[in-house]
Amino acid sequence: MNNKIKKILNKKNKSKIVCLTAYSKNIAKILDKHCDIILVGDSMANVLYGLKNTHKISLQNIIDHSLSVKKGVKKSLLIVDMPKGSYQNVKLARKNAKLIIKKTGCDGVKLESNRNNYKIIKELVKAKIPVMGHIGYTPQFKINFKIEGDTIKKANKLYKEAFLIQQAGAFSIVLECLAPQASKLITKDLKIPTIGIGSSSYCDGQILVTDDMLGISGFYPKFVKKYANLNNVIEKAVKKYSKDIKLNKFPGKKNFLNGRKFQ
Ligand code: KIV
Numbered sequence: 001m002n003n004k005i006k007k008i009l010n011k012k013n014k015s016k017i018v019c020l021t022a023y024s025k026n027i028a029k030i031l032d033k034h035c036d037i038i039l040v041g042d043s044m045a046n047v048l049y050g051l052k053n054t055h056k057i058s059l060q061n062i063i064d065h066s067l068s069v070k071k072g073v074k075k076s077l078l079i080v081d082m083p084k085g086s087y088q089n090v091k092l093a094r095k096n097a098k099l100i101i102k103k104t105g106c107d108g109v110k111l112e113s114n115r116n117n118y119k120i121i122k123e124l125v126k127a128k129i130p131v132m133g134h135i136g137y138t139p140q141f142k143i144n145f146k147i148e149g150d151t152i153k154k155a156n157k158l159y160k161e162a163f164l165i166q167q168a169g170a171f172s173i174v175l176e177c178l179a180p181q182a183s184k185l186i187t188k189d190l191k192i193p194t195i196g197i198g199s200s201s202y203c204d205g206q207i208l209v210t211d212d213m214l215g216i217s218g219f220y221p222k223f224v225k226k227y228a229n230l231n232n233v234i235e236k237a238v239k240k241y242s243k244d245i246k247l248n249k250f251p252g253k254k255n256f257l258n259g260r261k262f263q
Contacts, residue, residue, distance in 0.1 A: 002107055004077040005130055005171050008036060012193045017172075017205025019195055020213070023048055023065045027210060028072030035076045037195070039110065039207060040066045042081040042140070046219070047211045054139045057083050059096060066104035078106040079132050084140040087111050090123045097129045110174065112138035115161055118168040125169030133165035136199065137177035145221075149182030162186045162194075174207065175199040177223070198223035 011017050019037040022028040023044045031038055044065055045057040066080045080100050087093035097109045108130030111117065121131050135158055136148040149155040158178065165173055172193045175183045180200035187194045187202050196203030198221065208224060211217035215229040244250035 002077075002130060004107055008077055008172060008193060011036070012191070012204055017193055017195060019205055019207035020210045021207070022069045022072070022210060025068045025072040028069040030072075031210065032073050032076050036205070037207070038069065038073055038076045038078050040069050040078070040080045040104075040106070041110075041209065042083050043209050047209060047217050055084050059083055059086050059099070063100060063103050066100065066106055070105050077108070078104075079108050079110050080104060080106045082109050082111045087117070087120055090120055093120045093124060094127055094129075097124050097131075098127070101129060108132060108171070110134055112140045113161055113165060114138070114141045118164045121165060121168035121170055131168075131170045132195075133162075133168075133170040133173035134176065135161050135165065135173060135178075136175050146177070148176070148178050150179040155179065155182035155185065158182055159186055159189070162190055166190055166192050172205075175203055 008017060017036045018034060019039060020031050020035050021039045021041040021043060022031055023040060028038055040062060042054040042057050042062065044061065045051040045054040049057065049061075051057070062080060062083050066078075070078060082093070082096060082100070086096040093111070100106060100109055109124070110132040111121070112134040121133065124131050137145060149158040159182070162173055170192060172195060173190070174195045174197065175186065176197050176199065178186070178196070178199040180202060183194065183196055183199040184202035187204055193204035195205040195207050197207050209217065209219075212219055212224045213227045215226045216231050216234070220226060241250065
């Protein structure tokens with residue numbers, strides 16, 4: 001087993017696992033200093049490409065962004081989302097997961113659960129491909145963005161689903177938008193670490209979409225904490241740039257290229 005994955009497994013019940021998403025090198029380089037896991041999420045569909053859901057992002061899009069992210073990652077575990085349609089059956093899943101790993105050099109893949117793809121996870125793990133599961137609100141398969149596991153019956157279903165994913169060999173599992181009691185119980189009983197998003201602090205780790213927590217995506221549900229307001233910062237900078245050009249303050253003399261000097 002990859003040492004980075006061993007490190008993540010060892011954190012269970014000891015220290016919290018810090019995860020964020022990245023789609024490009026410059027952001028990944030910053031995250032790498034502070035994160036245990038960096039995910040190239042298919043959330044890039046909404047966040048970067050302005051699509052209404054994640055269904056249309058292609059395998060090639062995911063590979064291209066992962067290649068960029070990989071250039072900024074030294075120490076974190078790099079996980080890449082398998083896009084919708086890329087793991088419909090065992091053969092396709094194996095082919096595409098291998099392609100993602102070969103082309104991007106990532107450490108493993110994440111795939112969303114449709115309550116029926118445990119065999120796919122099992123076969124990927126058999127082929128030595130580390131897999132992260134994903135249950136609860138799974139945007140590739142669900143339309144309504146809502147709390148999951150908020151009744152005993154629904155929580156029990158998620159509990160079973162999480163166990164089957166663990167049994168299939170996943171090394172960790174994302175819990176998205178689970179009611180706190182459901183994530184608490186699943187986290188307590190699973191051997192593998194749970195990574196929560198909108199699923200309370202009972203999880204072994206947390207993930208957010210970086211653009212949300214930096215205040216640049218415009219998507220701020222209750223579970224997102226905005227750690228910065230980059231929209232404002234960027235807007236201020238662009239406004240100043242525009243003003244400087246109009247007042248002929250930029251480029252200044254110090255920005256002129258004289259002689260052979262570029263720096
Ligand atoms: O696509 C993504 O960014 C994700 C995280 C929200 C877990 O799946």
